[in-house]
Amino acid sequence: MLYFMFGMWSGILGFSMSLIIRLQMGMPGSLIGNDQIYNSIVTSHALI
Incomplete structure (x- = not known):
């Protein structure tokens, strides 16, 4: 479960x-102004 x-x-x-x-x-x-936050999202997306 x-x-x-x-x-x-x-x-x-x-x-x-x-x-x-x-x-x-x-x-x-336009959505995320910070490249570091964008890179963190891409990296965490790859791990999930």
Whole structure:
């Protein structure tokens, strides 16, 4: 049961990070003004 809950959590988190990354790449600098935060999101998305 816990395995499925973790799977759903990581799926939702990964999807939302992917959406943020795609929006940022579509309009650079409009969503996240700081490149360091953007790089942290990309790295954490790769780990999740």
